[in-house]
Amino acid sequence: MSNLFRMHIYRALKAKSTKVIGILLGVFFAITLILAYVVFENPFDIPGDVLDVLVGVKGKGTVPFRIHSFFTQMNSPFIILMTIFTVLLVTSDFSRGYVKNIYGMFQDKSKFVFAKWSAMVVSVSTIYVAYSLLSLGVTAICFKSFEMECMDLFFKSFIVEYILLIALLTLVFMITSLFKSASGGMVIGLIMASGMMQSIEHLLDLIIAKITGQNLADAAMDTLGGTIGITEKSGAFRLSNYCIDNVFLTYHANMDYADTVRSIIVAIAWTAFALAICTLLAKKKDVRC
Amino acid sequence: MGYILTTDNITKKFKYKVAVNQVSIHVERGEVYGLIGKNGAGKTTLLKMIANLSFPTSGSYTLHGENGESQQEMMKRIGVLIEDPGIFPNLSAMKNLKAKAIAYGIKNDNYLVELLQFVGLADVGEKPVKNFSLGMRQRLGIALAMVNSPELLLLDEPINGLDPQGIAEIRGVIHRLCTELHTTVIISSHILEELSKVASRYGIIHDGRLIDELTKEELNARCTPHIFIRAKDPAQTSAALQKIGVTQYEFREDHFEINERLDQIAELNIQLARENVQITELRLEGQSLEEYYFRLTGGNINV
Numbered sequence A: 001m002s003n004l005f006r007m008h009i010y011r012a013l014k015a016k017s018t019k020v021i022g023i024l025l026g027v028f029f030a031i032t033l034i035l036a037y038v039v040f041e042n043p044f045d046i047p048g049d050v051l052d053v054l055v056g057v058k059g060k061g062t063v064p065f066r067i068h069s070f071f072t073q074m075n076s077p078f079i080i081l082m083t084i085f086t087v088l089l090v091t092s093d094f095s096r097g098y099v100k101n102i103y104g105m106f107q108d109k110s111k112f113v114f115a116k117w118s119a120m121v122v123s124v125s126t127i128y129v130a131y132s133l134l135s136l137g138v139t140a141i142c143f144k145s146f147e148m149e150c151m152d153l154f155f156k157s158f159i160v161e162y163i164l165l166i167a168l169l170t171l172v173f174m175i176t177s178l179f180k181s182a183s184g185g186m187v188i189g190l191i192m193a194s195g196m197m198q199s200i201e202h203l204l205d206l207i208i209a210k211i212t213g214q215n216l217a218d219a220a221m222d223t224l225g226g227t228i229g230i231t232e233k234s235g236a237f238r239l240s241n242y243c244i245d246n247v248f249l250t251y252h253a254n255m256d257y258a259d260t261v262r263s264i265i266v267a268i269a270w271t272a273f274a275l276a277i278c279t280l281l282a283k284k285k286d287v288r289c
Numbered sequence B: 001m002g003y004i005l006t007t008d009n010i011t012k013k014f015k016y017k018v019a020v021n022q023v024s025i026h027v028e029r030g031e032v033y034g035l036i037g038k039n040g041a042g043k044t045t046l047l048k049m050i051a052n053l054s055f056p057t058s059g060s061y062t063l064h065g066e067n068g069e070s071q072q073e074m075m076k077r078i079g080v081l082i083e084d085p086g087i088f089p090n091l092s093a094m095k096n097l098k099a100k101a102i103a104y105g106i107k108n109d110n111y112l113v114e115l116l117q118f119v120g121l122a123d124v125g126e127k128p129v130k131n132f133s134l135g136m137r138q139r140l141g142i143a144l145a146m147v148n149s150p151e152l153l154l155l156d157e158p159i160n161g162l163d164p165q166g167i168a169e170i171r172g173v174i175h176r177l178c179t180e181l182h183t184t185v186i187i188s189s190h191i192l193e194e195l196s197k198v199a200s201r202y203g204i205i206h207d208g209r210l211i212d213e214l215t216k217e218e219l220n221a222r223c224t225p226h227i228f229i230r231a232k233d234p235a236q237t238s239a240a241l242q243k244i245g246v247t248q249y250e251f252r253e254d255h256f257e258i259n260e261r262l263d264q265i266a267e268l269n270i271q272l273a274r275e276n277v278q279i280t281e282l283r284l285e286g287q288s289l290e291e292y293y294f295r296l297t298g299g300n301i302n303v
Helices: A002-014 A016-041 A048-055 A064-074 A077-095 A099-105 A110-142 A151-179 A182-193 A196-211 A216-228 A244-250 A257-284 B043-050 B093-103 B109-118 B134-145 B164-180 B192-198 B216-222 B234-243 B265-274 B289-297
Strands: B003-013 B018-023 B026-028 B032-036 B058-063 B078-082 B152-156 B184-189 B201-206 B209-215 B226-231 B249-252 B255-258 B279-285
Touching: A002 A016, A002 A077, A002 A110, A002 B093, A016 A064, A016 A077, A016 A110, A064 A077, A064 A110, A064 A151, A077 A110, A077 A151, A077 A182, A110 A151, A110 A257, A151 A182, A151 A244, A151 A257, A182 A196, A182 A244, A196 A216, A196 A244, A244 A257, B003 B043, B003 B184, B018 B043, B026 B184, B032 B043, B032 B192, B043 B078, B043 B152, B043 B184, B078 B134, B093 B109, B093 B134, B109 B134, B134 B152, B134 B164, B164 B184, B164 B192, B184 B192, B192 B289, B201 B216, B201 B289, B209 B216, B209 B289, B216 B289, B226 B234, B226 B265, B234 B249, B234 B255, B234 B265, B265 B279
Parallel strands: B018 B209, B032 B184, B032 B201, B078 B152, B152 B184
Antiparallel strands: B003 B018, B003 B026, B003 B058, B201 B209, B226 B255, B226 B279, B249 B255
């Protein structure tokens, strides 16, 4: 399995698409940096409440956890590019027919799935860590307002967001494996990563609230408030709290302990589910390529 | 020699079709086995099952006499080129080979250079594969299938779409695989003329069923040479043949096939002329693999 893992890494490193994604990450990093300058250095005297909404996390000043969230979560190009990377990693050997050359050598096809998933996790983790550290480093050097404070929130945000990111991408990995086509995986992956699915999930929340006779105002605040950083919740059941795309896109470091634990459990559950489905598919289905 | 691969009533059913129906083939070590059949006959599905890419609905196959599906190590010694060479177009030939070598834990780059030399791609350098001709891609596909030094190589339609030079190059590679590396090759094709040049045993598949399996020698024996005669008046010709003592002949559509006096074709011509038979065509011919196939499958030209 380690050989297969190394092969996927080699292939990803040599692929043209990886280089294109690298360039796009660089471009979006520069754009995000300019936006971050406008928001955090605040040359236009933007009111504090508005700034909180723009940053997506309530808090004081230009501190690491807000910078981290701003670069990797608030500005969706990062997650969108990681989604594209995952889809291309999964499909490149299928679309090229390459998989037929090597797939047969394993009786236990799940090894193949785990090798590819591991390659995806290692690649994405490397990019995530590098992107996060770079964003912190550059802002620490360039922004006068930068303060090295609230590090506990930074570590919390860094770790939980990473777990959620891997869960979301594992789900994309599963969907792409199911379709075995870049277009199918890409469309659904991007719908999830860009937040388009959130609208449906929020609508479902309201429908469920209506059916079960809940206060619709509470339901609306619960389900929509998260997208603009409102943390107060009614505590009622909301379907969107268990949808990984919504959990990822609405997560913020100021979440309370219970919500943070729920987010982590949801991420682990989705990761396990997606991997189980991939394994099942690999064991049951003929190689279609 | 012994069989390296046998299938035992192997069957693959899809929702609306039985793609492979109780096929039992026997492949000897070191031979080139030609799998013949028209498009959709079940050749690729059969190869996919042998390559462990598709699960048989019923039946089984054995590798070295052991059940194929339990032969993890043997599976690693099968090389596969099915339908598509499976290459990354932006990478060079060497990098394509390197990617697959890593999957098998092979670290010797010199071996990969030798492989490129073997298939005649030693001088392509860093040229991206997308700039290769179809023939070069197919040869790279064979090199990719050989990375793990396979004992059994499965080649599905490797000469499809190639020009005559490309076909000759692939034929040369297969010949060298067999003679120099003693690799057993199963090659499927619907270009029967080419297959007859490289294979030493044939399996003929039609509508998912194996309708014949024979060696080259058996094929030659069945494709007996005969004298082909076409004349203006078949009734008069038939009478003349009987008069001069020819008994082993058959009338087929518009011509006669005579299975005796094969070394006396000139004398036969003179005798028939004396009987005033107006011959329009006279030649000695043998049945080709293609003709044999048509006869066996009912003459479908779509092969």
